[in-house]
Structure formats: C-alpha cells, structure tokens
Amino acid sequence: xxKPLVGAFAAALLLAGAGAAxxxxxxxxxxxxxxxxxxxxxxxxxxxxGLDQLLGKAKKKPKAVDFAGxxxxxxxxxxxxxxxxxxxxxxxxxxxxxxxxxxGMPGPGEVLVDQPSSRTFDLLDASGxxxxxxxxxxxxxxxxxxxxxxxxxxxxxxEQIESDYGIxxxxxxxxxxxxxxxxxxxxxxxxxxxxxxxxxxxxTLKEGDWTWKDSVRYTDACKTIGGTSGSPVVDDATGxxxxxxxxxxxxxxxxxxxxxxxxDENGKVTVRQGINYGQQTYQMVPCVGTGSxxxxxxxxxxxxxxxxxx
Numbered sequence: 675x676x677k678p679l680v681g682a683f684a685a686a687l688l689l690a691g692a693g694a695a696x697x698x699x700x701x702x703x704x705x706x707x708x709x710x711x712x713x714x715x716x717x718x719x720x721x722x723x724g725l726d727q728l729l730g731k732a733k734k735k736p737k738a739v740d741f742a743g744x745x746x747x748x749x750x751x752x753x754x755x756x757x758x759x760x761x762x763x764x765x766x767x768x769x770x771x772x773x774x775x776x777x778g779m780p781g782p783g784e785v786l787v788d789q790p791s792s793r794t795f796d797l798l799d800a801s802g803x804x805x806x807x808x809x810x811x812x813x814x815x816x817x818x819x820x821x822x823x824x825x826x827x828x829x830x831x832x833e834q835i836e837s838d839y840g841i842x843x844x845x846x847x848x849x850x851x852x853x854x855x856x857x858x859x860x861x862x863x864x865x866x867x868x869x870x871x872x873x874x875x876x877x878t879l880k881e882g883d884w885t886w887k888d889s890v891r892y893t894d895a896c897k898t899i900g901g902t903s904g905s906p907v908v909d910d911a912t913g914x915x916x917x918x919x920x921x922x923x924x925x926x927x928x929x930x931x932x933x934x935x936x937x938d939e940n941g942k943v944t945v946r947q948g949i950n951y952g953q954q955t956y957q958m959v960p961c962v963g964t965g966s967x968x969x970x971x972x973x974x975x976x977x978x979x980x981x982x983x984x
Contacts, residue, residue, distance in 0.1 A: 675773050675822075675881065675921045675932060676750075676903035676950075736911045739869075741802040743844045744862035744906065745795035750774035751863040751905040752795060754808070754828075754835065755915060756843040757962045762833035764966045766843060768795055768808065768826040769955070770904030771920050772818040780818045782883045785980040787968065789813040793826060797839060802865035805839050815961075815968045820887045820978045821953040822920040824904075827966055844906055847914035848959040851890070856910040859892075859919045859952070861902040868902070869910075870895035879951055881921055881934035890917045890952040891936075898922060898950045907952045915955055922950030 745752045745768055752770035773779045776793055780786060791813040796804045809829050816824040828835075832843055851857075851872055859868040870893045879889040890907065892898075898905070898919055907917035926947035927933035934951065936944040957976025963969040970979045 675771075676898055676900050676919065737913060739858040739860060739867060739908050739910060739913065740800040741798040741860060741862065741865065741867075742800040742841050744798050744860050745808065746798065746804070746862040746865075747774060747793070747795060747904065748776070749863075750901065750903040751861040751919070753860070753862070753906040753915065754797070754832075754841075754843040755846050755906070756832060757846055757959050758848055760832060760843075760962070760966065761964075762836075763831050764964075765811065766808070766828040766830055766832045766835055767814065767962070767966055768810070768828060769906065769915075769918060770824045770826075771918060772816045772822045772824050773920070774904050775813070775816050775824055780816060782885075783819055783981065784817065785819060785978055786813060786816040787970070787980060789816070791826060795826075796862070797835070797841065798862050798865070799839070799841060802862075805841070808835070814966070815977065817978060818884050818886075820885070821957075822884070822886055823918055823953060823955070823958070823977075825958075825962075825968065844908070845914045846955050846959050847909060847912065847916050848956055850954065850956050851909060851916040855916070857892070857896075857916065858908045858910055859896055859898055859902060859905045860908060861898070861905045861919075863901040863905075864899075866902075868896040868898055872916075873949075876936045876951065877939050878937040879921070879934050880929045880937055882929070882931040886920075886953055888954055890954055891946075892950050892952070894949060896950055897948070917952035917954050919950070919952045923947050 743754045755769045791810045793810040795808045797806045799805045810826040811829045814825045814827045855872045873891045873893045876889040879886045905919040906915045909916050923933045929935040960974035961977050
C-alpha cells in the first residue's frame with residue numbers, strides 16, 4: 675500500500691519541495707499524416723487528405739490532466755467523483771482508498787457502509803491550489819476486500835461545489851479500461867502527477883492479509899510514493915476516472931505489506947519490484963443510485979457486500 679504519511683516526516687518533505695509542479699499528460703502522436711510515397715511528389719488530393727488528418731488529430735488532442743476536483747486528505751489523496759447519471763443536487767462523493775480511512779484499515783472481509791464521519795478534505799483547483807474545505811456527512815462505503823476504496827458522502831451537493839468554487843467533479847468511467855491506455859495518477863496530497871500507461875491487469879494482487887481482484891498494473895514510468903494512495907487514475911484521452919491508485923512493490927519482497935505480488939489464474943506468483951498498481955472503478959458505477967446512495971444490490975454492482983470475504 676502507498677501507506678499514509680503523517681507527522682513531522684511528511685511536513686519536512688513538503689518543506690523540502692516534495693510537491694513538484696504538475697506534469698503535463700502526453701498526447702498520442704502515432705503515425706505521420708499525409709506522407710507521400712518515397713521519390714514521389716504529393717498530389718493536391720494527398721496534401722488535402724493529410725491536412726484533414728492533421729486537423730482531425732488536433733481536434734482529438736486530449737486536454738492536459740490537472741488537479742481540479744482532486745482533494746488532499748490528512749494522510750492520503752482523493753477526488754470528488756460522480757457517476758454519469760448523477761444529478762447536480764445529489765450529495766457529492768469523495769473517493770479514496772479503504773486503507774486511508776481515519777478509523778484504521780478494514781480487515782480482510784470487512785465492508786463498512788453508512789458509518790458516521792465528519793472528515794474534512796482540502797479541495798484543489800486546476801493549478802493545485804487549495805480553494806476550500808469540504809466536509810463528510812458520513813462514510814458511505816469502505817473496504818479493502820477485492821478492491822481498496824472508500825466513498826465519503828459530503829455535506830455539499832455537486833452544484834454547491836461548482837457554484838462556490840467553480841470546480842466540477844471528476845466523472846467515473848462506466849466502461850472497463852484497456853491495456854495501453856495513457857493515464858495520469860493525480861495526487862492531491864503531494865500536488866504532483868504521474869503519467870504512464872496501463873501495462874495490463876492482474877488476476878489477483880496479494881499484499882499481506884489482503885487480496886484485490888483484476889487490479890490495474892502501470893508501466894514503470896508511474897513511480898508513485900507514499901501519500902499518493904487514493905489518487906484518481908485518469909484516462910488522458912477522456913478525462914474520466916478509470917481506477918484509484920493504491921499500492922506498489924517497494925523492496926522486492928513477496929506478498930508482504932508494501933510489497934504486493936501478482937497471482938495468476940493457475941496460482942503462479944510474480945513479483946515486480948518498483949511496479950505500482952491501482953484498483954478499477956467502473957464496477958462501482960452501478961452501485962451509486964439516486965441521491966448518491968450506495969445500493970450494493972443494484973444490477974451490475976461489483977462492490978463486495980458486508981461479510982463477502984468471510
């Protein structure tokens with residue numbers, strides 16, 4: 675787990691400049707539009723087609739991923755998120771990791787639903803500046819079983835946050851991501867971004883007493899650190915959230931805390947030191963109903979219910 679950072683150590687790192695300037699997401703530039711055959715001058719139609727293709731690429735160029743809508747927790751990162759069907763008047767939700775809960779990490783098989791909470795979150799704008807403080811009305815959902823996620827219901831609605839701060843929630847993608855997708859991990863805690871691709875998916879990711887299913891494995895360019903736990907993983911092309919950042923193998927140990935291992939369908943164990951992971955979020959979308967209420971019995975909901983791991 676990208677374990678929470680607290681106390682003087684985190685403060686010292688911040689003073690030393692650990693919160694780096696935002697990185698800019700890299701646009702895909704595959705291919706060379708309008709290239710004529712070798713030794714042959716391009717015709718007018720070829721030049722026109724090349725220009726059309728170039729303009730098409732320019733139109734599709736993704737917007738650089740920024741910090742708007744992300745939050746800093748006392749020990750982790752997070753983001754204000756919404757489903758595609760959320761209404762402006764619905765209570766807003768903040769997503770982070772289950773292992774970032776202020777009450778401590780849930781045990782294997784433990785699922786928390788509708789628990790009292792008055793936790794606060796520092797809301798960031800596009801540049802990473804703190805623009806306000808959001809407050810939870812409750813912990814709507816939290817677990818470290820099959821996934822590693824927490825959802826806090828806020829006292830403010832989506833439209834109130836947009837009206838007060840000019841910031842929209844990040845949208846959860848209802849579709850499963852694919853390997854090769856360019857992504858950015860956006861840490862509100864460090865005010866730092868990490869850009870890489872989805873390298874693949876892990877059948878079972880095991881760390882200490884916990885196991886997670888169908889985890890996202892990043893390419894090695896995303897060298898996330900402690901405090902990035904709970905960061906949204908954003909698809910660069912769509913700007914939508916496809917996962918929540920949660921762990922990485924730090925020292926090459928096998929299946930220990932802070933050193934997760936991959937287990938395939940046949941039980942083969944693989945250790946990838948220095949590689950980091952996130953948990954997919956598309957399966958959460960059907961679980962969020964009218965008024966931001968969590969319905970674990972909803973059709974298509976992929977979140978575990980209380981007692982699921984027992």
